[in-house]
Amino acid sequence: MRSKEDRARTNGKWIKDKRGALRSVSAKQEPPKKGKSLAKLEPVDLRAYWEIEDRDFTPWLAQEENLNELARAIGLDSLELVGIEQAVGDFRADIVASDADDNVVVIENQLEQTDHEHLGKLITYASARKVTIVVWISRDLGNEHRQALDWLNHMVRGEVGFFGLEIELWKIGDSDAAPKFNVVVQPTDFEFPTTRISSRSPLVEAFWQEFPEFCRQSGSSLKLAHKVDFWGILFQLPTTGFRIRLRYRKGRFRCELRMRGTVGKQAFPQLEVQRKQIEAEISEPLTWKPPAPSGKGARVGTSRPGMIEEKEKWPEVFAWLKAQAEAFFKAFEPRVKAMKLEAGEDEDEEEP
Template identity: 40%
Template sequence: MTALGRLERVELRAEWTKEDRDFTPWLAREENITLLGETLHMSLEVEQEERRVGRFNADILCKDTGATDAGWVVIENQLETTDHSHLGQILTYAAGLEAKTCVWVAAQFHEEHRAAIDWLNKISIDEFQFFGLEIELWRIGDSPAAPKFNIVAKPNDWKREVGRSARSMEPANLTETKRLQLEFWEALKVRLSGHPILRSQKPLPQHWTTFSIGRSGMHMGAIINTRENRIGVELYLGDDNANSYFEQLELDKETIEADLDFELVWMPLPERRACRIIGFHPMKDLSDKRSWNELQIWLVAALEQMQQAFARRVKSLTSEAR
């Protein structure tokens, strides 16, 4: 009989000494925010770490890209047992950012704070939701420590609502266009299996899917536009410094475009808190699945070129430049 290992609990401070310096950057990484999102049945995408809210900073601001309105998600971290201060902070951040979802992650929840989360869910209308999660670290022998999130407080009927949402996403309940979008992204995810750089989010019945670019508040995206019969790839800049970042990248426009096999459309969108840099490719009809191979070959090559052109540049962008 094969010998089995024994799970051993690891102290959180053994891995993360400081919440702001160690734990928040760790949680904001794509693979870790994805793990948290899977626990909550959300498709979380980090918009910004240490997001300024008046005189304070929210630990992590995310979008739930799987939601129909891509609502804001505020995450507050605590490597100790919960306290009143952090409860007040997450409510302040939610109000300041008009977030619809609040996630409080802590080492352990006092029963009073668990009850407070339950009460907030009870008195809130359906579009607002509050979660309390305890994080644990475990290892077997000398293996690396593995994180585990446990939900200790959640919205009323959350499991039922998750099930209802999942059923609404089933192909039989989708429009023809949404069903084709879902199948297209599922096929693209299979094609990208094992790719060293490009990892797409969970396929959803929507006209876009996203890819990490290595910096919070921005990402690469792949797009299907059935109204104009074209597909595309984009760099999306989406925080308070978006227009400043766009201007910095535009200074290097000629060099960037010289390294690409397709033209870019530069969209500053000064009236919005976001900017986009997009390249398009014609598409005859998404329902013609025989064309999907050619379309996906173009998407992968274009995303690789966008990664090569922008990954290094976005990491060097500064918020001070205007």
């Protein structure tokens, strides 16, 4: 009878390993299979996409989706645009935004290597406004400026957070370029200030569930069969794209007219020219927030301070919210109806 060793010599199915033991192998070794091919990331020159900083890059960054991408890079859920080229002393900040707790965020952009002039601007902004977060975005954050931001974070520890980011563009083959924010300087022991109760807490839910009952008992012209959620109450005006929102945010109760998308962009300036008359009718000073560059987010509103934990004051707050909502309907509904607006495809999007 032939041994395993003999068979290995003749048909190649057995060989000796390093220890002298026989093991089975295929008579003909197949070449290893090739894996799926992987493409290579290629850097893209920033100036090839954003030729002029204030004309191209700043408006791009100010768009909602791009601000939120920046927010996530520095540890925030979202950022909301306040304005572009906002006056601060003798300078103008590229972008001023706010986070979910109304903390002021100032953003300064450079598509080149950082310089001393922009560092001076950042310090000026932080001292001239009630700024909580300062963000410096550039192609290349120089070592001396990294050290300066680290020093500032140490000196103003807990009061203002200075972030330094480098932005890159990458693509694969002929794909569109994709931005990437790299955080290179950040405060080590900074906590974003917040006094917010979770919008999904049982207390907030109970408040907004009780408000419609208050209106029914006290008598109201409001149509109460509208959306009630954790964020507050949303009333739809007859014209698509216009809503009145009652909500609670960071120690303030708010009543706002919200204008979405294309119609909001058209309607806001038509309403703003009537600002004095509208505020006189509502008997409240109003804040006027124009639409973002993307055309979203136009709103007009008023607010009052209050803590939702103070349940004994709920009836007083209910009465104020009811009066404001009724006044907003009376002032804005006929004006909006009289407008000739070109509808778009983005008027029905929801926002909190």
